[in-house]
Amino acid sequence: MTTLTQQEDVILRVENIHKSYGNVEVLKGVSFSVRKGETKVFIGPSGTGKSTLLRCINQLTIPDKGQIWLHGEEVTHSKKNINFFRQKMGMVFQNFYLFDHLTALRNVEIALIKVKGMKKDAARDKAMEELSRVGMDSFAQHYPSQLSGGQAQRVSIARALAMDPDVMLFDEPTSALDPELIGEVLEVMKDLARGGMTMLVVTHEPMKSCLWRRGQFWKAGVRKNY
Ligand code: ADP
Ligand code: MG
Secondary structure, three states, X not given: OOXXXXXXXXXXXXXXXXXXXXXEEEEEEEEEEEEOOOXXXXXXXXXXXXXXXXXXXXXXXXXXXEEEEEOOEEOOOOOOOHHHHHHHEEEEOOOOOOOOOOOHHHXXXXXXXXXXXXXXXXXXXXXXXXXXXXXXXHHOOOXXXXXXXXXXXXXXXXXXXOOOXXXXXXXXXXXXXXXXXXXXHHHHHHHHHHOOOOEEEEEOOOOOHHHOOOOOEEOOOOOOOO
């Protein structure tokens, strides 16, 4: 039975999301909710719609049908600027998407200045704080080409965290990494989960699921099982 408290705790609600590309129905009525401080992991093979689902959640892709709610506010069909919601949903991609011509520090602070309108000094302090949180403060002046994949992914996590998101969306955060670099990224994610961050993680690999102390572990292909 769902209690009122549980409902109030829900940060992200996804309801009956459908998305097709041509004749291929990728998402067939996906529904779930994520409560504050919960980590939900979706596992499914390549091509099952995991990225499409995350893209629908932050409206990089517009679903054909269904609704997304963040803190009880509808994201889909919202009159509010979609950038408002995107700031509240930190996205971490498989391939990091850092700016190659900017240092780690600049990569983290740039959205704080350009999107949040923070003053340079405050943005720098905040960016350093987030780099410390992922253990990358000593690499602040390094360019992405001077970082390992694991380090680059940690910087991209810091960049998402800097926006003070309500929920973090991870799209296969370790699948582009050499095996020996996966652990450092999982450690950062585990710390975030322990610290009460709300997280949605999609992956095609089990990701040492025992890491997830809290929340539900969903062993299901996204496409088939909703
Ligand atoms: P996953 O992330 O689980 O590997 P995706 O969400 O990337 O899966 O893709 C699910 C299916 O949708 C795949 O068959 C893919 O080819 C198709 N697809 C994804 N994005 C597009 C697009 N922009 N145009 C056409 N087909 C797409
Ligand atoms: Mg994908």
